[in-house]
Amino acid sequence: MSNGLHEECGVFGIYNSNDLSLAQEVYLALYALQHRGQMSCGIAVNNGGVIDHYKDCGIVPEVFDKQTLANLSENGKGDIAVGHVRYSPNKLIHQVNSQPLVMRYARGTIALANNGCLVNTAEIRRELEHDGCVFQTSGDAELIAYLIARSRLAAGSVEKAVSVMMNKVRGAYSIVLMSPRKLLAVRDPNGFRPLCIGKLEDSYIFTSESCALDTLGAKFVRDVEPGEIVWTEGGELHSIRDHCGGPTSLCVFEHVYFARPDSVIDGASVHESRLRAGAFLARQSPVEADVVVGVPDSGLDAAIGYSRESGITYSMGFIKNRYIGRTFIQDTQAQRVKSVQIKLNPLKSAVSGKRVVLVDDSIVRGTTIARIVGLLRNAGAVEVHVRISSPPFLNPCYFGTDIDSKDKLIACRMTRDEICKTLGADSLDYLSLENLGQIAPDSTCDMCMGCFTGNYPIPVPEEPQEDKFARKLPSMTKEKKA
Amino acid sequence: MSNGLHEECGVFGIYNSNDLSLAQEVYLALYALQHRGQMSCGIAVNNGGVIDHYKDCGIVPEVFDKQTLANLSENGKGDIAVGHVRYSPNKLIHQVNSQPLVMRYARGTIALANNGCLVNTAEIRRELEHDGCVFQTSGDAELIAYLIARSRLAAGSVEKAVSVMMNKVRGAYSIVLMSPRKLLAVRDPNGFRPLCIGKLEDSYIFTSESCALDTLGAKFVRDVEPGEIVWTEGGELHSIRDHCGGPTSLCVFEHVYFARPDSVIDGASVHESRLRAGAFLARQSPVEADVVVGVPDSGLDAAIGYSRESGITYSMGFIKNRYIGRTFIQDTQAQRVKSVQIKLNPLKSAVSGKRVVLVDDSIVRGTTIARIVGLLRNAGAVEVHVRISSPPFLNPCYFGTDIDSKDKLIACRMTRDEICKTLGADSLDYLSLENLGQIAPDSTCDMCMGCFTGNYPIPVPEEPQEDKFARKLPSMTKEKKA
Amino acid sequence: MSNGLHEECGVFGIYNSNDLSLAQEVYLALYALQHRGQMSCGIAVNNGGVIDHYKDCGIVPEVFDKQTLANLSENGKGDIAVGHVRYSPNKLIHQVNSQPLVMRYARGTIALANNGCLVNTAEIRRELEHDGCVFQTSGDAELIAYLIARSRLAAGSVEKAVSVMMNKVRGAYSIVLMSPRKLLAVRDPNGFRPLCIGKLEDSYIFTSESCALDTLGAKFVRDVEPGEIVWTEGGELHSIRDHCGGPTSLCVFEHVYFARPDSVIDGASVHESRLRAGAFLARQSPVEADVVVGVPDSGLDAAIGYSRESGITYSMGFIKNRYIGRTFIQDTQAQRVKSVQIKLNPLKSAVSGKRVVLVDDSIVRGTTIARIVGLLRNAGAVEVHVRISSPPFLNPCYFGTDIDSKDKLIACRMTRDEICKTLGADSLDYLSLENLGQIAPDSTCDMCMGCFTGNYPIPVPEEPQEDKFARKLPSMTKEKKA
């Protein structure tokens, strides 16, 4: 039950109050945010209202080379700049949907980068089309830009136009927006996606995750509040909080899997959340074993947490091949089977003859984890106990997380015992919903756990929004060459 | 005195009434139109209203490879398809401006390819921005698409919406437009740029030049009339002629230089026009000489015409190196001087000891032709008489031809005698304005000769439209890698 | 009856007596020699005995970019340098066979570039292998280098070692060889392939064709004599003529097709030879016609010669698409048929309703010329008279020219009348052997016409040397990516 266009992304913006070379700073930051999206990326740099930008399908090292970065600095070091990395489960790579979206309107040129997924795009689009609007992308960012543009003159300022826009849209959005003279950050009232404020020397930064601040040597200032509009023009930070104060619901999967462990979101360390999830699992589902191993890299933190809580020795269980990338060629079935092994080779001396606790963050279809259990058995493990640091996936996400369609989710088709048997494991347990709710006790936000519970913090479309639109839109079927 | 964004381009559209593989047909056609633009190109294919497209900076062989072409056929052979090649004198390659422009509006998705240059964009843009419109490109195509979209619902059909759009815009445009179910071609009332109709089996084609029809083995049907809207849906051709009947003004430079010699425009063969220009020159400006040579490839036709009329022997005068392309590396001044020689080597045995008539199509700054005269002298020519098959450039073009700024046009700075001396020639003559007007007697259109005369067929902006907009727009500074 | 490994190539060497940047000079020269081979190319630069080189499959602009050229100058501007372009009919692109071949032996490092084809490689190779030699390529250059290396110590100088080598090898070779301190040029005693001497300022150049001298602004000094060894070390030219004085036999196909028309070989202008061939055809085989056209670019010179001699008007008959290259994609039969048309579009206005004389340089299988005749008919030509500026191909070449296997040569299977019918022509004639012998009266060399007559100037292997070796050798199946 796939529902529309996921936009798991990373956003970044910086306002230059020093003498920084902004293109370079954004380039570095995008490396730090790359885990949030590997489909496309882009940078836009504003020099006195003139915006140069470059974006394409691919990861940062594929899209940006020396020349491209140099071009972005041709008009100067930059007064303001924004960057974006984007993920989409759609295999057709939509070049047109890459961001930042750069657009000209009555008050100059703006650049917009968004992370999130609206739930009422159909009605907004219908209304805009009726007024003669044309759309060149299928993304929410274009809709949001339109709504801002249409109220800009009446509103009197771009931040007020943003506020008007927020009255119209519903869903998840964490936006960084660069106007000719201002840099803004906007987070939806529920705070579905993270967004924080940092400072590099005197220059303000808005970005998805605090790890991007560390990378630049910048200081963390605070998170953007759910519902808040913040902006900077010159050295000061301004804020509109008209949409703040309602119930909040950060996506719990940011803590479970999506965010980088070295990030701190709404006051809670992601690394700590995962250690805690592993510790909860150990208490919730103890087992006699000789060694705890995690699936690299997603299960390592929780495995350490499990080990510490249980006292069972932690060990590296697998060597991950760092060179396998997207260009890895596997032609036949025989090779597909081997490809798990070439990516992950079990450390025989660590698991042979041992009772192994195997920890991972989640199970979607179950095929990969089943193969990994098989690898451990072949390497001589005498028992394999699978522990998953999140509950079973049972429901779609409407706010940007790419969860497989229901008929492919193994938990929708089998009982836990059946799954355990399918995996070839000796035992299987998932983190309970109750414990999941406790993994980030320091978080200033409540959590959305809709994909596990089916209870969503805001109304969602009755029918899963089938992506009829995608079938009609300017698809950009670019496959990267070499 | 550069004036705005030139859009010398080639357009192509085909409506499949047979079982053709449209992506392949458009690909072939773009090769035939490549001389009209080498900056970017693109193809859009419509299967049942779903449009797949691909476009990028570069020439056809750089942009399209097997995989890209195959992707464009993934959803079927195509019901309708359009293609575009684009030129821009701007060295920053604007990827965002590449066409076809694919946009979704209230009645589905359209794809639009345009050749031309509007003169009232500023006022249109102002009006649209005031209404909350946003622009993602700096091209006329986006404006035109907007105007069509905004009147589409009221107009009741896309062709009527096009007619409404034509009331608003002034200038040069030859458009091929693909709606979910129709293929349209539109030519501005003056017919500044060529546009013709062909038929491949039962499938209608609209394209800039007839040479694209020959390439596909298609038959020439007729030219699109200045001011005409033609469209096909299924096997029949329909036409709206509300904007026809006014004075016409095809760009004369299409005959002098721009179009391919094997094309026939508005009833006149380009090859014949150039032979005739050469013949006029021979009559207008006879000289005692031993041999007539043309500058490859632009001066060859006129040189043959000169030879036939004068009775002076025609000879190949130069060998042109076919391998020098955009990636040719020339670092130092020394090499720049040699680069003329590496591109063009005079055939000593043809010119040594001879009095040479050297024919080319036009002189802009005069540097290249001066070097060529020098090459002939070095190769032993005893006299060099330069004959140019068009008058001196003295004025800007507002309709899409890229003419250098006035301060760089040699004819704006020197008398003919001074130029002759600068070139190192023994004599120099240009085709007279009067003769220029006679080079295409079969043409059903009158000619715009504004760049030579300063008299334009429609009002032009008083101030040359400085490209203020370009300074503000989403520039896409992509340099092709490898 | 393909016979072994053809090595139609272009060679270039320069000894720096000035302050030239040799990598750049060779790079330019290779552009001028590119027509002699488009399979691979390379440059080697010698600074004080240290040789840097770079070579790869592809044409010059594909192989050399700014960085690669810069790397070749890292150790200095160069004391000596050599370059090479290579052709091979073998579709597997043998990267290992690309030249210059750079090798270290007892007296330092040498670089060798060769054009030609030996006829006694089998016995030489057998002997060397018996002595424990290993081969890393399948080319003659490696054999030649081995032979020079093995006699170098005994001979006392590299030029004398070259002389010893010449006693062992039989066949065609034009070699440029760079030792640690000298630049040498060697031409086989028959002079099968061209080789000449030029001077740029005080710097001596040895190269295949004089057009490379023109390109650099260098002066032609003289041809290397058949059998001569010339070398320079410092400002003087030295010569060994021990192998000179026998019968000579320059490949006549250099004049007919292979060399660039602006080159002068052994005193004879190639352009003049082709004009003369056309003139002979006109006398030998007159016809009533309205227009003479040549197949671009190979038939243009002879067509002009035919026109001048016959008095029939010369005209451009076709527009050749300059953008079609190796990356042109043609998938289906339908497209293959069109691909002739997309490359060559007939100028209807030039041939419609006319009796056309169509001139080309040679016929191999006859398929292309048949299609071109068809194009002319479709364009309205009422008669098409084919005139070929060389005799029919009937025999293999053992000296480097790539002639198709006998069973594919149309002249081996059909009479002239049958061929004429197959082509769809109204008449067909070839240049007579007698006239062929007269096309270059100024040539100081006699001509090898073995491919037409079957009479070879030196003994050739009884059995066509089937390329058994190629089946055993390090094939390098690299297809250029993008």
Next chain:
Amino acid sequence: MSNGLHEECGVFGIYNSNDLSLAQEVYLALYALQHRGQMSCGIAVNNGGVIDHYKDCGIVPEVFDKQTLANLSENGKGDIAVGHVRYSPNKLIHQVNSQPLVMRYARGTIALANNGCLVNTAEIRRELEHDGCVFQTSGDAELIAYLIARSRLAAGSVEKAVSVMMNKVRGAYSIVLMSPRKLLAVRDPNGFRPLCIGKLEDSYIFTSESCALDTLGAKFVRDVEPGEIVWTEGGELHSIRDHCGGPTSLCVFEHVYFARPDSVIDGASVHESRLRAGAFLARQSPVEADVVVGVPDSGLDAAIGYSRESGITYSMGFIKNRYIGRTFIQDTQAQRVKSVQIKLNPLKSAVSGKRVVLVDDSIVRGTTIARIVGLLRNAGAVEVHVRISSPPFLNPCYFGTDIDSKDKLIACRMTRDEICKTLGADSLDYLSLENLGQIAPDSTCDMCMGCFTGNYPIPVPEEPQEDKFARKLPSMTKEKKA
């Protein structure tokens, strides 16, 4: 004190007794061996004596694409195949030195892949040159191939020729050699580099590390003995042990750093060796601390070993950015400083306020580890105790390990206390030589520890072999484009 050409490499060979697609198998194996060399790689496939091969500079995914792999299978699935990955500290990437080296000699074509470094190349090369040999590379593999070729006829078989070659060369070599009908593996008498035997179904494999066997799902059979020549022709394994039985000396750095932890070398698990090194360090140099962290990825195993022995909690200390690769652009000093941080971000919650033991495998110049200590301090670590799982580098390696020149080795210039201060650490200790000797007690080979002790198991050149040759040889200055 760099000493010549390091050739740290990985080798692989397979003899097909089943129906395997060898190109694919080698391709997979090279991914598993990639950590042994990222400069160049290659594959050679033998079908009935015909050898196709492809090699180039770059890592496996850069060098091999679908087409290239397909080409290697054009002549069949392969009877035998070899592969190679290569490292060289030389920044000029020597394309000519890439392997496998494919050569033809009196008994057909062979392909050779080598890992190691000879110490008597100068005298061998001199002797061969004197006999008229020429060299096209600067690598040992070519010398070895020559020596085999020169004794092949007299020896009567390739394996006996290999034995003769072993009498001539001294130093480190682990060779996989493919003759027209046999696959051989040869390891030098000291066993400096690893080499093992595996079996995939009935097909024998010879390769550098057992992890390559795991990747293919092959079984480990045994190690090749130091001094042993093994070969297979058909289903059986043959062996010559004439050179076996002397003292052995596997490079200890294979266990410390170079090999993959999941490999087992001469009976000893690399992972276990590193755990043991960490444990020794904990005993040898205990410290009161709160957490043990390893530098990713090289220090992780030893850190776990330290933690287990000391009882101090193990923690992930850093997040390593997986996307930073060779194309990462860092222009200014400012960015160079940041580049450590962008690669490694400390996990604040793991180290803040803690006393940290930081474990890494070795220190060369000390700059990187100093920056990492700084990162920990910035992240709030109150103490940082550096523990290194090998002794200080003090001497050059003559057998293939790339150790920096003496003047750059920090341990050659400073005392341990000075280094500790330079690093900004609270304490510093290295693994003792005595303990180093105990890290792999199961190893059937003794260890070479010359880089730490200066005592080498065989005589080494008195003067460090300055690479005079490299200055004279065919350098191939190819920088990978994009």
